Amino acid sequence: MYTLTSVSKRYRRGKQTINALDSIDLTIDRGDQLVVQGPTGGGKSTLLQLLGGLDRPTTGSIVLDGTDLAKLSEAKLTKVRATTVGFVFQSWNLIPTLNARENVETALVPLGVRPGERRRRAAQALESVGLGERLTHLPGELSGGQQQRVAIARAIVKEPKVLLADEPTGNLDEDMRDEVMSVLESLWRERGLTFVMVTHDSAIARRAPRLAVIRKGRIKVSENAAA
Ligand SMILES: Nc1ncnc2c1ncn2[C@@H]1O[C@H](COP(=O)(O)OP(=O)(O)OP(=O)(O)O)[C@@H](O)[C@H]1O
Ligand SMILES: [Mg+2]
Numbered sequence: 001m002y003t004l005t006s007v008s009k010r011y012r013r014g015k016q017t018i019n020a021l022d023s024i025d026l027t028i029d030r031g032d033q034l035v036v037q038g039p040t041g042g043g044k045s046t047l048l049q050l051l052g053g054l055d056r057p058t059t060g061s062i063v064l065d066g067t068d069l070a071k072l073s074e075a076k077l078t079k080v081r082a083t084t085v086g087f088v089f090q091s092w093n094l095i096p097t098l099n100a101r102e103n104v105e106t107a108l109v110p111l112g113v114r115p116g117e118r119r120r121r122a123a124q125a126l127e128s129v130g131l132g133e134r135l136t137h138l139p140g141e142l143s144g145g146q147q148q149r150v151a152i153a154r155a156i157v158k159e160p161k162v163l164l165a166d167e168p169t170g171n172l173d174e175d176m177r178d179e180v181m182s183v184l185e186s187l188w189r190e191r192g193l194t195f196v197m198v199t200h201d202s203a204i205a206r207r208a209p210r211l212a213v214i215r216k217g218r219i220k221v222s223e224n225a226a227a
Contacts, residue, residue, distance in 0.1 A: 001161075001194050002028040002051065007060035008217075009046050020046040022217035023060070028196065030161075033188055034221075035208035036198045042214045044198045045166055051196060052085045052164050053077045064162075082110045085162045086155030088184075090170040092147045094139040094154075100126055101135040104154045111158060125153040129183050145176030149183055156187060163188065165197040169204075177201070 009021040020043045028034055036044050049055040050062055053069050056077075062069040064084070069077065094103045104122035113121070123135055129149040139147050148168060155163060165184065169177040181204060188195040197204075205211055212221045 001030040001032070001065060002026070003061075003063045004050075005061050005063075007050065007057045007062060009043070009050065009055070010058045019217045021050070021057070021214075024217075024219045026212070026219060026221065028194060030194055031192045032210060033195045033197070033208060034210045034212055035205050036196065036212045036214060037200070037202075037205050038214040043217045044214050047214060047219075048164050048166050048196065048198060051162070052087055053080045054087075083158060084160055085164060086158065086160040088148070088152055088155050088163070088165040088168045090167040092139075092151035092171075094147055094150055096139050099136045099138055100131060100142065100150045100153075103139070103150055104157050107154045107157050121157055122153070125157040126150070128156070128187070129153045143176065144172050145179045148172065148176070148180050152180070152183060152187070156191070156193075159191075161194060163193045163195045165195070167198050167200065169199065169201060 004024055004026040007021055007024045008019065011018040011020055024047070036047065038044055050057055057070050060070065064080070069080065072080065095106070098106070101119065101122045104125050105118045108118045108121060123132070126132060126135055129152050131146060131149055131153065134142060134146060139150070142150065168184065169180050172180060184195070184197070187193060199205065208224060210221060210223055212219055
């Protein structure tokens with residue numbers, strides 16, 4: 001699915017250069033789950049952005065199903081983002097004036113899906129995250145965990161191959177954290193998604209089949225045979 005070879009990402013700020021990622025090699029197979037941990041500023045979000053085509057590496061290649069994302073034109077990269085990759089962030093960024101279903105539909109607009117089909121698929125995605133009864137609620141009328149589940153529905157409604165989550169439970173209290181994690185876990189299992197998640201939650205990391213620790217731009221991956 002993914003093969004990263006010697007991937008570096010450098011940010012230049014005036015005279016200062018920051019090596020956010022420093023010559024990383026990594027493979028992620030189709031249907032894998034990779035949990036990413038590490039200290040703040042280590043390069044976790046940078047890695048997710050590169051995997052999702054939100055940014056390009058300074059050097060190195062990021063091959064996704066035979067295509068090097070580092071070499072794609074901006075237009076082609078935009079297409080990959082719209083069709084292949086679903087993103088979930090710590091802050092769910094829902095549009096407050098749109099109801100749950102309309103928020104989910106926004107992911108299908110750039111794909112040219114017709115309104116009737118959009119509504120049907122959005123309702124289905126919301127059902128799959130357990131919000132079939134909340135289609136017409138505004139974000140302000142939903143709990144934090146429910147709002148994050150709307151954001152997850154928005155990420156998966158286009159039926160992406162890859163789901164990337166950057167601290168998806170970071171803004172939630174413990175009950176809601178479990179609720180959101182179990183939704184993500186079951187989507188990963190049921191849909192055969194390739195799933196990469198950054199988390200500070202060590203209980204989640206212990207359960208992960210594969211764990212990557214990123215520290216000062218360097219990565220170390222370990223397999224967990226027990227998971
Ligand atoms: N757009 C940018 N311009 C300049 N430097 C940046 C930029 N984005 C990230 N950095 C720097 O790159 C390094 C890695 O940042 P990154 O956001 O990937 O860390 P992180 O592991 O996700 O941290 P956190 O746990 O705090 O979210 C940091 O030193 C950060 O300051
Ligand atoms: Mg981060």
